[in-house]
Amino acid sequence: MDIIEVVGLRKQYRRLRGGSHVAVDGLDLAVPQGGVFGFLGPNGAGKTTTIRCLLGLVAPTAGSCRLLGADVGRDLPRVLGRVGSIVETPALFPTMSGRRNLELLGRLHGIGPRQITATLERVGLAERADDLVKRYSLGMRQRLGLAAALLKDPEVLILDEPANGLDPAGIKEVRDLLRGLGDEGRTVFVSSHLLSEVRQTCDRVAILARGRCVAAGPVTDVLANGHGAGLLVRLDDLDRGRAVLAAAGIPASRDGDALRVALPPAEAATVTHGLAGQGLYLTELRPDEADLETVFLELTAERPLEVAR
Amino acid sequence: MTALMAVEVRRVFSRRLVRVSVALAVLALLAGAAIAFLVSRDMDQAALAQAEAARQAQVQQCITGQVDGVPAGLPAQQRAEVCEQHISSPIQDRRFHYESLPGILGGMSWFAILLGWLLGASLVGAEWHAGTMATLLTWEPRRVRVLLAKLVAAGALAFTLAMALQLLLGAALLPAGLWRGTTDGIDADWMGSVSGVSLRVAAVAVVGALIGFSIAAISRNTAAALGIAFGYFAIVENAIRGLRPHWTPWLLGDNLAVVITNQPQNFPLVDRSALGAATLVGCYTLALLVAAVATFRRRDIT
Numbered sequence: 032m033d034i035i036e037v038v039g040l041r042k043q044y045r046r047l048r049g050g051s052h053v054a055v056d057g058l059d060l061a062v063p064q065g066g067v068f069g070f071l072g073p074n075g076a077g078k079t080t081t082i083r084c085l086l087g088l089v090a091p092t093a094g095s096c097r098l099l100g101a102d103v104g105r106d107l108p109r110v111l112g113r114v115g116s117i118v119e120t121p122a123l124f125p126t127m128s129g130r131r132n133l134e135l136l137g138r139l140h141g142i143g144p145r146q147i148t149a150t151l152e153r154v155g156l157a158e159r160a161d162d163l164v165k166r167y168s169l170g171m172r173q174r175l176g177l178a179a180a181l182l183k184d185p186e187v188l189i190l191d192e193p194a195n196g197l198d199p200a201g202i203k204e205v206r207d208l209l210r211g212l213g214d215e216g217r218t219v220f221v222s223s224h225l226l227s228e229v230r231q232t233c234d235r236v237a238i239l240a241r242g243r244c245v246a247a248g249p250v251t252d253v254l255a256n257g258h259g260a261g262l263l264v265r266l267d268d269l270d271r272g273r274a275v276l277a278a279a280g281i282p283a284s285r286d287g288d289a290l291r292v293a294l295p296p297a298e299a300a301t302v303t304h305g306l307a308g309q310g311l312y313l314t315e316l317r318p319d320e321a322d323l324e325t326v327f328l329e330l331t332a333e334r335p336l337e338v339a340r
Numbered sequence: 341m342t343a344l345m346a347v348e349v350r351r352v353f354s355r356r357l358v359r360v361s362v363a364l365a366v367l368a369l370l371a372g373a374a375i376a377f378l379v380s381r382d383m384d385q386a387a388l389a390q391a392e393a394a395r396q397a398q399v400q401q402c403i404t405g406q407v408d409g410v411p412a413g414l415p416a417q418q419r420a421e422v423c424e425q426h427i428s429s430p431i432q433d434r435r436f437h438y439e440s441l442p443g444i445l446g447g448m449s450w451f452a453i454l455l456g457w458l459l460g461a462s463l464v465g466a467e468w469h470a471g472t473m474a475t476l477l478t479w480e481p482r483r484v485r486v487l488l489a490k491l492v493a494a495g496a497l498a499f500t501l502a503m504a505l506q507l508l509l510g511a512a513l514l515p516a517g518l519w520r521g522t523t524d525g526i527d528a529d530w531m532g533s534v535s536g537v538s539l540r541v542a543a544v545a546v547v548g549a550l551i552g553f554s555i556a557a558i559s560r561n562t563a564a565a566l567g568i569a570f571g572y573f574a575i576v577e578n579a580i581r582g583l584r585p586h587w588t589p590w591l592l593g594d595n596l597a598v599v600i601t602n603q604p605q606n607f608p609l610v611d612r613s614a615l616g617a618a619t620l621v622g623c624y625t626l627a628l629l630v631a632a633v634a635t636f637r638r639r640d641i642t
Binding site: 127 | 343344346347350351354355356470471472474475476477478479480481482638640641642
């Protein structure tokens with residue numbers, strides 16, 4: 032069963048002065064159980080609106096969202112106790128301490144002080160737990176938001192930019208925390224624009240552009256579908272190497288001081304065997320993978336025809 | 341629902357605005373009681389009785405037409421009333437009459453309404469301002485429950501605060517009654533009168549809180565609720581009284597006054613009992629609450 036199912040989701044906001052703005056436009060998304068799922072997209076792509084729809088904060092104009100099998104519009108209260116979340120910058124009462132904020136939220140689900148203390152320790156906020164939230168840095172507020180999300184010991188975590196405002200050490204801590212939660216079998220749905228973090232943390236990814244999903248699947252598959260799925264070959268005589276490969280029916284093109292070979296990395300042996308057979312020895316052979324940033328920028332680039340649709 | 345209400349009540353009493361408002365209200369009441377104590381004077385009962393007897397004699401002379409300054413030809417009863425008002429005692433009674441407490445509490449009612457309005461509006465307005473409404477709804481998505489819990493907390497806060505402040509004022513004025521005045525007239529009837537006034541003042545404070553809460557819930561802004569309160573009471577009601585006097589029976593302020601005083605009012609065209617005024621105020625409050633709940637149910641939390 033998919034933990035999160037989004038079908039044909041559309042959200043159109045009306046503007047006060049007339050007109051409207053489509054934030055999400057026919058989004059389909061399926062997030063399987065367990066692991067960390069990255070939700071990528073440029074600013075304004077519709078990530079936060081999608082998360083708000085999933086949490087029942089915003090009513091979709093069309094389409095449906097299901098969370099843990101429950102229709103969000105009708106049955107959300109039944110499953111929300113199993114879901115922890117952060118939406119944008121965590122909002123908690125600034126004139127209360129971090130602990131007091133968690134105590135008040137925790138009472139709604141019968142969560143006691145021991146669990147609150149344990150959660151504060153888990154996010155590294157135990158020492159400042161009794162300070163007022165208004166004295167917290169952005170990173171500390173983010174940690175407190177994470178603590179609130181984790182407080183219910185949830186099966187599913189829906190986190191909107193959880194590393195926002197954290198320093199490098201904090202980002203690594205959050206990355207390790209999310210990875211650990213995913214490894215425990217929980218489902219972590221995390222939106223982010225930090226591509227390197229997504230690459231290191233997520234098992235699967237969906238890329239959103241202009242309110243639509245433009246790519247989804249395991250991170251390696253999404254990368255492989257980028258422009259450069261193939262092999263990068265370096266050798267002393269590039270022109271002769273290209274001719275040898277062409278004679279063997281393997282398309283290759285010269286790119287600076289290397290050859291780009293249109294074969295999947297699993298067939299690298301064909302290349303080495305063919306070239307070595309003609310006395311050409313390789314100085315470098317590696318998968319020609321696009322990095323996530325390249326794929327992301329390609330997929331989310333403005334395409335006038337699609338925008339006009 | 342019980343947990344939600346308990347959380348809301350705790351949240352209310354954790355808020356700085358509530359603490360500051362309570363502290364300021366307590367200080368104001370204590371200052372008022374101290375002033376009452378300082379300006380009052382304990383006076384010799386015999387001298388006051390003698391002065392009163394002399395005044396009564398003068399009143400009798402006035403009634404029989406032996407005092408100048410009172411128009412001739414008045415009916416007997418009216419003449420007696422005019423004389424009673426016209427003739428003053430040779431000694432000014434500067435004692436504090438604790439018996440006047442119900443009137444003092446009734447005078448506090450506008451303060452209670454505005455305090456309730458402020459706290460009710462701030463209770464929900466602060467949630468919108470801080471963005472915590474979204475956080476709360478990710479814990480309890482049943483919006484009607486959330487809003488009702490907050491409403492109950494706002495009403496309970498206003499009622500408790502109004503009753504506590506009146507109790508405090510009654511206690512703070514007691515030394516003035518005991519040592520700088522008189523406690524004559526305090527009996528079971530008086531106790532009933534004090535209880536009735538206190539409950540009516542607390543009730544209008546709750547009305548203020550619920551209306552302030554509803555407006556802030558609709559506008560998502562504390563300042564808007566306070567601005568509307570000022571604009572309505574200071575401008576709209578006065579304009580209506582001047583320009584459309586026959587609409588006066590439908591004004592919130594005038595009907596609240598009828599509720600507080602518990603006296604029927606002969607408005608233009610309409611005679612309204614205290615119960616009728618209370619019903620009308622209740623209808624206004626309920627209409628705003630329904631509008632607030634309906635808006636909150638459908639609103640996108642962005």
